[in-house]
Amino acid sequence: MNKVVIIDDEPQVRRLLSMVLKSRNYEVHEAEDGPSGLQHIAFLRPDAVLLDLGLPAMDGLSVLKRLREWSEVPVLILSVRDEEALKVEALEAGADDYVTKPFGTAELLARLAVIQRRCFTRQHPEITAGNLTLNLLHHEASLAGDRLKLTPTEFSLLHTLAEHAGRIVTFGQIIRRVWPAQLSDQSEALRVHISHLRRKLGTTGPQIINEPAIGYRLIDS
Amino acid sequence: MEPDAATRKESDSLALVAQYSGALAVVFSVATACRAILPQTGYLFSALMFLMAIVLAGTRWHRGPVILMAILSALTWNFVFLQPQFTFLIHNPGDLAVFALFFIVALSMGHLTSNLRQREDALERHHRERESLLAERHRANLLAESERLHRTLLDSVSHELKTPITIIRTALDGLASPNPYTAEITTATRRLQHIVDNFLGMTRVEADALRPNLNWEELHDVIRAATSPLEEEFRSRPLLISGLDSLPLLKLDSRLLAQALSNILHNAASYSPQGSSVEISASFLANSLEISVRDHGKGIPDGAENAVFDKFYRGPDVHAGGTGLGLAIARGLVRSMRGDISARNHPDGGACFTIRLPAQAAPLSP
Numbered sequence: 001m002n003k004v005v006i007i008d009d010e011p012q013v014r015r016l017l018s019m020v021l022k023s024r025n026y027e028v029h030e031a032e033d034g035p036s037g038l039q040h041i042a043f044l045r046p047d048a049v050l051l052d053l054g055l056p057a058m059d060g061l062s063v064l065k066r067l068r069e070w071s072e073v074p075v076l077i078l079s080v081r082d083e084e085a086l087k088v089e090a091l092e093a094g095a096d097d098y099v100t101k102p103f104g105t106a107e108l109l110a111r112l113a114v115i116q117r118r119c120f121t122r123q124h125p126e127i128t129a130g131n132l133t134l135n136l137l138h139h140e141a142s143l144a145g146d147r148l149k150l151t152p153t154e155f156s157l158l159h160t161l162a163e164h165a166g167r168i169v170t171f172g173q174i175i176r177r178v179w180p181a182q183l184s185d186q187s188e189a190l191r192v193h194i195s196h197l198r199r200k201l202g203t204t205g206p207q208i209i210n211e212p213a214i215g216y217r218l219i220d221s
Numbered sequence: 222m223e224p225d226a227a228t229r230k231e232s233d234s235l236a237l238v239a240q241y242s243g244a245l246a247v248v249f250s251v252a253t254a255c256r257a258i259l260p261q262t263g264y265l266f267s268a269l270m271f272l273m274a275i276v277l278a279g280t281r282w283h284r285g286p287v288i289l290m291a292i293l294s295a296l297t298w299n300f301v302f303l304q305p306q307f308t309f310l311i312h313n314p315g316d317l318a319v320f321a322l323f324f325i326v327a328l329s330m331g332h333l334t335s336n337l338r339q340r341e342d343a344l345e346r347h348h349r350e351r352e353s354l355l356a357e358r359h360r361a362n363l364l365a366e367s368e369r370l371h372r373t374l375l376d377s378v379s380h381e382l383k384t385p386i387t388i389i390r391t392a393l394d395g396l397a398s399p400n401p402y403t404a405e406i407t408t409a410t411r412r413l414q415h416i417v418d419n420f421l422g423m424t425r426v427e428a429d430a431l432r433p434n435l436n437w438e439e440l441h442d443v444i445r446a447a448t449s450p451l452e453e454e455f456r457s458r459p460l461l462i463s464g465l466d467s468l469p470l471l472k473l474d475s476r477l478l479a480q481a482l483s484n485i486l487h488n489a490a491s492y493s494p495q496g497s498s499v500e501i502s503a504s505f506l507a508n509s510l511e512i513s514v515r516d517h518g519k520g521i522p523d524g525a526e527n528a529v530f531d532k533f534y535r536g537p538d539v540h541a542g543g544t545g546l547g548l549a550i551a552r553g554l555v556r557s558m559r560g561d562i563s564a565r566n567h568p569d570g571g572a573c574f575t576i577r578l579p580a581q582a583a584p585l586s587p
Contacts, residue, residue, distance in 0.1 A: 010384050010388075012384075012388050013384060013387065013388060013391075016388055016391045016392055016395070017391065019395060020391060020394070020395055023395070080379055080383050084476065101383050101384070101386075101387040102383055102386045102387035102390045102391075102414060103387065103390075103391075104390060104394060105390075105391055105394035105395065106394070171436075187436055187437050188437040188470060188583050190437075191437045191438065191439060191470050191583075192470065192583070194439075195439055195470075209445075210438075210439070210442035210445070210446070210475075211446075212438075212442070212443070212446045212475040212476040212479055213434060213436070213474075213475065213476045
């Protein structure tokens with residue numbers, strides 16, 4: 001049974017989320033603030049954490065930063081709208097994804113499932129996302145068995161997104177991965193390559209979804 | 222040099238000229254007055270009178286005029302009051318000693334008093350500068366504080382309002398049974414959420430809290446972000462999109478533009494019959510992006526083309542559930558990006574809203 005720790009200061013939100021998750025066979029533990037949440041995580045070693053960004057006293061971002069000093073547990077951020085900068089900060093500080101309040105249960109459960117399916121390990125030479133397969137050994141990509149002609153930059157871009165399939169990857173994270181040595185602003189190049197990639201993936205392959213002001217997400221069509 | 226500083230310098234030099242002439246005038250008047258009463262007072266009295274005049278002048282005037290006055294006084298005293306009169310000669314050794322002392326005392330007096338005054342001036346100036354600096358800082362602090370307060374208020378209100386809606390939605394999802402009452406609560410919750418979003422949006426627009434964050438974007442992405450929250454509204458209204466493929470990458474704030482577009486689309490869906498299409502078209506010309514949204518509803522009442530963007534404007538035959546804020550917010554958002562928005566009736570029927578936005582096109586285009 002998967003263990004989840006919920007850190008939210010609203011008792012009703014905690015109660016409801018815990019009901020929803022228990023009905024999906026999760027073992028749920030609740031914490032009302034950052035320090036007790038961190039304690040729960042340290043003792044229980046959960047499989048995932050739901051973390052509200054708007055906590056009193058020690059805010060969600062500080063909790064996350066503290067947590068990432070000693071744990072790699074998948075973290076799903078719960079946030080309200082119009083907090084894009086804060087979401088990006090949380091994602092870059094090591095959060096795995098976010099949902100925006102008010103969110104639907106289906107969305108929450110889907111995100112939670114995706115972040116628990118950890119990144120494909122580096123040792124594994126093949127990544128699949130829907131009908132897309134990336135062979136890292138030969139730098140080859142194929143869509144439903146047909147080989148895709150990609151430039152090295154496109155391959156590296158698709159690799160970054162596919163490695164985190166279903167999860168948001170911030171613009172900054174992509175740029176640092178694909179253009180590690182470039183100091184100049186690569187955001188324009190990123191959009192151009194994404195546009196090319198989308199054309200090559202067509203409508204049958206996984207879709208690259210843009211989340212305004214945050215990043216891209218590769219989803220199975 | 223700033224005009225202010227130039228005039229100040231000019232008035233300073235005028236004051237200096239006045240002080241020099243004043244010095245001459247005072248020496249002349251003291252000499253005349255003392256000369257008149259010389260038989261009653263003796264020449265030492267006049268020396269003391271000169272010294273007093275120098276001390277007084279030193280408390281108000283610049284160093285230059287005061288030193289000039291000291292020298293002039295010494296010479297005048299020698300010339301007018303010391304024997305032999307009306308010559309600069311001094312025969313009596315006692316008088317010579319007095320004259321030397323007078324000269325030294327007059328110079329030092331002038332020097333000391335004007336020094337003192339300068340120090341006082343500097344102190345006062347320093348004090349004034351400090352005070353204006355403090356006032357400036359205080360004003361800046363107040364401004365920052367009020368902005369911070371405003372934001373905190375918005376954030377906490379938005380948190381307070383959204384939490385119960387989240388709870389209701391999650392609880393409804395949990396019910397899951399096909400119950401007609403549940404469907405009604407779901408619809409009402411959506412409506413409530415729309416109202417809360419609109420009020421918060423309006424507050425943000427009015428608080429001037431929008432800071433456009435420009436990035437290279439594909440308009441496809443903006444339109445997707447604008448339409449995805451409106452799935453329900455466009456389930457029964459086909460959405461026809463044209464003109465996007467020929468667009469370059471554009472530098473714009475996709476979040477603000479998507480929100481503005483979303484509000485216009487929501488309005489189009491609210492005022493057009495089920496089954497009728499809504500058309501979005503876009504073009505880019507001379508650094509200006511134009512996006513039009515056309516519906517097949519009744520159109521805008523005559524003369525209300527501007528009024529539809531007013532806060533709380535409602536059409537004559539309104540549908541229930543609107544706040545009258547959607548278009549006002551859309552206009553606020555577009556204006557924050559230095560663009561504008563207009564409405565007109567399409568010649569073939571239905572309303573047509575057009576957003577015009579200055580935008581930079583990318584040199585490398587896909």
